[in-house]
Amino acid sequence: MEALSYVKFGDKDGLGEFLFENGVQHQLFYNILGDQGIPVQKYPLTDADVSNLDDWLFVHNQEHQRLASVLGLDNPFQLLDSDWNVENDFYDWIGVHQTIHQQIAAALGV
Amino acid sequence: MADVMEVMKKQKVAEDVPMLDIIRNDAERLGSDFDVVYDRLKKGIESGKMRIMRSGNTLLIYNILQPGVAELHISTMDAPDKLVKSVQDLYQAMKVAGFKTGIANTDNSQIARVLSAAKIPVRVQQVPNSQGQAQYQLTIEVK
DSSP states (O other): OOOOOOOOTTOHHHHHHHHHHHHHHHHHHHHHHHHTTOOOOOOOOSOOOTTOOHHHHHHHHHHHHHHHHHHTOOOOGGGTSOOTTSHHHHHHHHHHHHHHHHHHHHHHTO | OHHHHHHHHHHSOTTOOOHHHHHHHHHHHHTOOHHHHHHHHHHHHHHTSEEEEEETTEEEEEEEEETTEEEEEEEEOSOHHHHHHHHHHHHHHHHHTTOOEEEEEESOHHHHHHHHHTTOOEEEEEEEOTTSOEEEEEEEEOO
């Protein structure tokens, strides 16, 4: 699976692209697990109000908690405990999240 | 922090094109409104009716018609030599996902040649599009 697009802090267009690619990858995870008979609660993730991402961060974290649980991966607590208005927090989140997606992809064999 | 981003940048292939740029390029080539295409894709993906797979700079967009059968659209910014490998990867992905038949309509005769070069079984028919112009209907059997 390809890496998610690089997104710079404060780049709203880049963030929109990131949200879309991330949503596509979550849909892929959901489909693969669904094909294996493993249900994962699905939330709308391909789009969000970039001026208020708290709801998106919360539901996205919910999906990752469930994915981590069913695949036996580390619990991604950093995905919620983060302030995207702080540059370092944002880049931390992006880095951790990319690693988590790579772990999920490896666990699913994609 | 910079280290994390450096690693991420190195992980990405130099010529990797963002997914939306591939879609935007394709929409422009076909004379479609990108915003309309993008909105349709987002809704399709959220509903589970559409899926996108990616290999290299090639996207395979599936619109699921019925179990095992999908309408396909290939968007690519890969050079022809890389496209063959990308198409082979995506064909394997279709197999893993349980698809038996893929149907694609395209005005690009090169796509059929690429599928043949990738040794993917494909039937080609010439059919008129909604404007009465000739296009190709490709039927891919996933074995």
